[in-house]
Amino acid sequence: MDKKTVSRDGTSLAYQRTGQGPAVILVSGAMSTGATVAPLAGPLSRRFDVIVHDRRGRGESGDTAPYAVEREVEDLAALIDAAGGEASLYGISSGGALVLRAAASGLPVRRVAVYEVPYAVDEADLQRRREYTERLTRALAEDRRGDAVELFLRETGLAEEMIRGARQSPMWSDMETIAPTLAYDDACMGDSGVPRDLLASVTVPVLSVAGGASPEWMRQAARAVAEAAPNGTYRTLEDQTHMVDPNVLAPVLAEFFAR
Template sequence: MDKQIISPDGTPLAYGRAGAGPAVVLVSGAMSTGGTLAPLAKRLADRFTAVVYDRRGRGASGDTPPYAVAREVEDLAALIEAVGGEAALYGVSSGGALALEAAASGLPVRQVAVYEPPFAQPGGEKERTEYTERLTEALARGRRGDAVELFLRLTGLAEQMIQGARQSPMWADMETIAPTLAYDDAMLGGGVLPRERIAAIGVPVLAVAGGASPDWLRTSAAEVAEAAPRGTFRTLEDQTHMVDPDVLAPVLAEFFAG
């Protein structure tokens, strides 16, 4: 990330850009930074200006409390202005929810593509409410490691793998951005698909899911496409939530070129 902008509330945001052509802004999901999407950006840079950025509270970007989803939409608006005044958006997981909200808010967006936005997670409203309450408590008490564990359990990761992750070198970095788990939780609105907001998106929407991902993630993506007036759903065979950039990039390039 070699560039910086200042969001309207004064938060510095780090970003990087590569390639030439129409701008495509890539929006990362939970427990990740813009660097997570750098491999995908590299594969899009031969046809587009591919832009990655650290969402507020992550990586080299700053943070300004109190948090609100609207502030992240303003962040994207400032970034789009900095890279030409119009852009297509791609968001993965909870970053997809942010991309959809940005488009519904009327930002100058040409198209929106999302990969497995995690609405309608198994367990229903009760489990999501309990997760939010326990996450809020853990972060309030400074127990960042516990907050990360809560999130990993929510994703369905096995307990043995969670404990293994806690002993790994990456754990410290995960704890560093743990407070942003509350941001992603707010972005997903309790896991309820925002049908009315998606219905307000007038530009083409592509919702993608992996054929090897859990059924509920494919269902969530399909419902996003169904709710969007100009929505399309596509499944990538053999792909999981950790989608291969070499498989995804041609699909996105075709959509954004259209």
């Protein structure tokens, strides 16, 4: 990241900016930095001024306690100011939940696109999410960062043998470093059900995308987002999973943001 801006509470935010045209800000999900969404910046920068940033508590950005979702909305406000006062937003997974909250807050946002925000679609899933929140909160309060990362990886459906392998990998220490931000993403998700009242207040166009090879519940959640937003559209990308190919997603986002 080669640029810095400062959020309302004094937190330093690191970001990169490429391309020319209308501004688009890309927002990563849990356990990730701006590097996760950076592959989208290349193809989008042919038509847009693309901003990729490290969310607070990650990478080269700072952090300021206590955390609140409103602080991350203010972070996006600072980035929008840096972009010239208006931008479209894209968020993947829990980053999608954040950009939807930002749009609902009244920031100068033109359009919002999200990919597979993992909202619960039934009561059993909601209960499991509540249990995850309780266990995550306890692990982080006791500074058991490795356990917190394991909880998250299980929540994503990663097999136990893969989790054991991850613990032995060189990346594990980096994952433990940003483990406290798992609570940030959990807060952005709210109670994890589809926030229909919040979405009803998002008046700008919303594109909700899911992968055709992802679990059915993810497509259900993505459809529900589009249905709850007054100006929402749903799109399926055939053969894609939660690890979406940026070269498949980028043309869809470009067409939507260019309207």
